[in-house]
Amino acid sequence: MCAIAGLLFKTDKDRNFTMTTGQALTQILDATLHRGPDSAGWAIYKEPLDNLIRIRFMISRKNGETDDEIKRIHRHLKCIKVQVVHEEIQGCTLGIHARYDGEILPLTKKLEKEFIPFSIGRRLDIIKDVGQPLELSRKYKIDEFNGSHGIAHIRLATESGVRPDTAHPFWACGFADVATVHNGQITNYWIMRRRLERKGMTFQTHNDTELIAVYLACQMSCGATLEDALKASLDDLDGTFSYLVATKDSIGYAKDKIAAKPMVKYENDEMIAIASEEVGLNRLFPGQSLETSEPAPSSYGLWSRLVPQ
Incomplete structure (x- = not known):
């Protein structure tokens, strides 16, 4: 239903x-x-945050894997010129505020090869x-x-x-x-x-x-x-x-x-x-x-x- x-x-x-x-x-x-x-x-x-976007990723909750996964997210974001300003782990998600000046669709295609973003936006934040x-x-x-x-x-x-x-x-x-x-x-x-x-x-x-x-x-x-x-x-x-x-x-x-x-x-x-x-x-x-x-x-x-x- x-x-x-x-x-x-x-x-x-x-x-x-x-x-x-x-x-x-x-x-x-x-x-x-x-x-x-x-x-x-x-x-x-x-x-909205001044000149920042919100990205929320799904992350693993298995012992010992979360820290490594977050490090990989940081490395990947840095490679595609996304600057992390703030982050917070909540449940199975990692919420990030970041500086990024480009278009969202190309960014999404670069991210989804490695990770699962629940949402990207200046105001939107999806929790599930x-x-x-x-x-x-x-x-x-x-x-x-x-x-x-x-x-x-x-x-x-x-x-x-x-x-x-x-x-x-x-x-x-x-x-x-x-x-x-x-x-x-x-x-x-x-x-x-x-x-x-x-x-x-x-x-x-x-x-x-x-x-x-x-x-x-x-x-x-x-x-x-x-x-x-x-x-x-x-x-x-x-x-x-x-x-x-x-x-x-x-x-x-x-x-x-x-x-x-x-x-x-x-x-x-x-x-x-x-x-x-x-x-x-x-x-x-x-x-x-x-x-x-x-x-x-x-x-x-x-x-x-x-x-x-």
Whole structure:
């Protein structure tokens, strides 16, 4: 089944909402845990760093291998002219802040020959691992995140192993700050992947959620707006799907024509919140009666931040 979650605050005004952004996303996931108990992940959008990019790598957790792997990452980054300014190990990941002046797609191709970057961006940071959301939130300090927006996911593994790299969200490999979460199945995956690869796109996995991210990023790199790309995806992608995409300043969604995969949204003057089931939204406003709605079949939508980024 799987479950998706999204949250975006429209402005930087003082918030009446009492949870942090990380707490809210985690609560939505925990409320829908019956849909995906195998792994969990968050794509969170932090404040940009001056002239720096964020890179998060998956690393080994085997005794004696972590230090060697980090040394190899440092050597490789130095060879491709990426200067590490700060680093932090969290669980099975290494988060790095670095100076890099080139394009992201060529950098990705140089990195993925040796290592697995979960995400690259000026704001995007993807955290994902095997386990359940409350446990992983404590481990990775997700509750401390109180940024402008983020998306999240819990997975019920059906087609691939239960590992950190098969958990969601997925980054649009080669493009800064684009990530997706998805409930469903893209049935023309291989046709679409070959089309994108012929355009120079690159993939890290065989997961159809990653394909959605790369497809949308490719559309935007060719001049389409995100709204245009969401609309086009309804015709280009086959299957049953409800997905969310996040960029540095927005969250969008699309639902296929069958609409078999649920999605519920709640919006007020301050925020937009999205979940697979209404019980997830109820966690954010306990005891309140919410006016929620479910997007129609073959629909898409986009919410953007109302402040400069």
